[in-house]
Structures are given as C-alpha cells and as structure tokens.
Amino acid sequence: MNHRKPQRAVICLYDGFGYDYYERSPLPVMKSMAAEGMVKRGRAVFPTLTNANTVSVCCAAWPSEHGVTTNCYFDEASGTARFLESRDFILAPTIFQRYREAGVRSALLTCKAKTLKLLGEDTVVAVAAEEPTPDVVSRYGAPPPMYSAEVNQWLWTIAIDLLKTRPDIGLVYVQTTDYPMHMWGPDETQSLDHMAMLDERLGEARVVAPDALFLITADHGMNFKTRCLDLRRICAGHGIELRFSVSPVADRLVVHHRGFGGVSYVYLHSKGERAVIQGFLRGLEGVEYVLSRRAAAERFNLMGKRIGDLVVLADRSTVFGDLNAEFEDLGPRYRNHGSLYEEDIPLILYGTDGIVPSPENFVMNFDLTRWLCRTVF
Ligand SMILES: [Zn+2]
Structure with missing residues (x-):
C-alpha cells in the first residue's frame, strides 16, 4: 500500500440501474461528472442478479473467485432452497476488509438487510434501511417503506451526512434498492422523478466531498x-x-x-x-x-x-x-432481471486527481473497484 492516506472514495451502486436508465434520464449532475471523468457502457456479471454482482463489486473479483453465484441456493443436505445471507459464503476478501487492514475506515449503506449480513463486517458504520438501529432512526428519522423510491433518498441523506461530518471515513459505499426499476421503465414519469432525486443527492455529495473519488455503477439492468x-x-x-x-x-x-x-x-x-x-x-x-x-x-x-x-x-x-x-x-x-439481457450497465469514474484512466481498462462493473484497489493497495 502507498504510505499516504488514499483518496476518499464513494462507491455508488444503483441497484437495477441499466444503461437505458442512464441514457434516457436527464441526470445533469451524473452526466457532467461522466464528461469530466470517464463513462462507458459496461457489463454486469451473469447471472444478472443482486448478490452475484454486489459481491463481485465489493470483492473486485469474478464469482469464480468469491463464490457467490446466487441469492438463493439448493442445500443438498436438507433438499431445500436456502437464502444466501452469511459472510461465510464469500471466499475472497472484501474491499471493506482490505481497507480496514490498511487502517482506513469504511461505511456501508444499503436498503436490504441481507447486504449488511453479507458485507457489513469490517465497516465502522453499517446501515440497512430494512432494519435500522435506534441510533440511526434518532439521527435520520424512520426510513420510508422498503417498497418505495423514497427509501433511496433516505439512504443518500445518510451518505451525505457521513461525507460531511465523518472525514475519517475513507470509503463510503451506498447501495440503493431496485424497487423503482422493477416498477417503472426508464421513460416513465415516476422513474424520471426517481432518477432526478438520485442525481440531486449525488450533486450534494459532490459538493460536501469535493476531494472524493466517485465510482458509479449498477448490479444489473431491468426489462x-x-x-x-x-x-x-x-x-x-x-x-x-x-x-x-x-x-x-x-x-x-x-x-x-x-x-x-x-x-x-x-x-x-x-x-x-x-x-x-x-x-x-x-x-x-x-x-x-x-x-x-x-x-x-x-x-x-x-x-x-x-x-x-x-x-x-x-x-x-x-x-x-x-x-x-x-x-x-x-x-x-x-x-x-437475471438473464443475459440485463447485462448493460453504466461505468462512471469521477474525481481521479486529474489522471483519468483509459476506458479500455474497464469492461465489467467490478473493474471499477478492481482499479480502485490497484491504486490504493
Ligand atoms: Zn439488484
């Protein structure tokens, strides 16, 4: 690892944010960041589902290395389907673990409790909107329902607050829910409103953390x-x-x-x-x-x-x-989602201290975090 403290990084994993949502929403903030940094049509890991891709992004690795290929698996011993919710299934180090070992604190903000169970270890702040702790509720209010677009706004409020008040945290990971993408196609008003809200929050994050590096991608698209x-x-x-x-x-x-x-x-x-x-x-x-x-x-x-x-x-x-x-x-x-037709997702990098890496280095969503790890460790 380099001896100087690594640049503060924000990983934005917008769940279900297919490339068509990027193309068809105005997104003035995100598109200006992309123009200044890097943007590319990238690919999600197959199967195009949340766990396989979230863990790929968080381990900067293929499922063949970290072992997470499903949300739900067949347990041969009991002969039943079981949910994959335990850290033991992940066979590669997570980016949170690598940051902790390097002496850098990280925060994980997510909608679903399962993401926290899988990846929350090694972070100093871990919030799941689905199961907020009393201290989170007292600071930020109770989260909106899980099946809403507003829950993503609540999550970003916390991200912005952490970026503003906790400069000691060197890595902030935010994962929204794909409920709005399940409900609305990219051209529908509700989707445009949802994307505009996310874009506004991204703009606030950029203002409160002008020093930060932003890595923006998705786990899969939606059809x-x-x-x-x-x-x-x-x-x-x-x-x-x-x-x-x-x-x-x-x-x-x-x-x-x-x-x-x-x-x-x-x-x-x-x-x-x-x-x-x-x-x-x-x-x-x-x-x-x-x-x-x-x-x-x-x-x-x-x-x-x-x-x-x-x-x-x-x-x-x-x-x-x-x-x-x-x-x-x-x-x-x-x-x-889940099929080969939900593979197209955006890859955006912004705030790279003036040196923008060549887009050729980036194909998969996890190539963003792979690049981050290479620059930090
Ligand atoms: Zn998803």
Missing part, C-alpha cells in the same frame, strides 16, 4: 417480462422428474418480482439424465440456452460447485420460477 415458466412442472408433465430447480434471483423481498428470474439452476438425480433433459429444456419456447455446469462456469466465470447441474437461460421476455401451473402470463407491468 419487461411477459411469461413465467415453472421448469419443474413442465418437465413433470413430460415424465421428467427434476431433482430441484431454483431461481437464483429469489430473495426474501419478493413483493415486486415474486422470486422469478431470467435464469434457473436445475439439479438432476443422476448424470446419465443430463443429455435428455438438456435437449428437452432447449426445445421449450422461452428458453435460449441450456448449459452444463462446466460450460456455464467457464463461460461466465462462476464457481462450478455453486450452480446447478444445468444452467437454463431465458430469452428476453421470459422468467422462471415456482408456480401453481406450468406457465403464467405476467401482464404488461412486470419487470425483472
């Missing part, structure tokens, strides 16, 4: 989806019994997407069935690719033992999940 398939039921209807199928997008907060997603991990009873089942799934309308565990791990840099025997990828308008029937039409308002 309208029209149909859900229950792969286990469809297979059963054709005499094929799957051991298990899990939507890696599922988490405890399912009101806005019901746990469906554009990817499925399918577990088989035996290896011998693989070719037949793979062939059958490939033939389904709405399924684009069916990859073996090994092929998926190689292609997407995933940890093979933490995905299904088969990885099923949906087309743009389809999701997978548990239903009471084989299929369900989702209506015109349903938005979700």
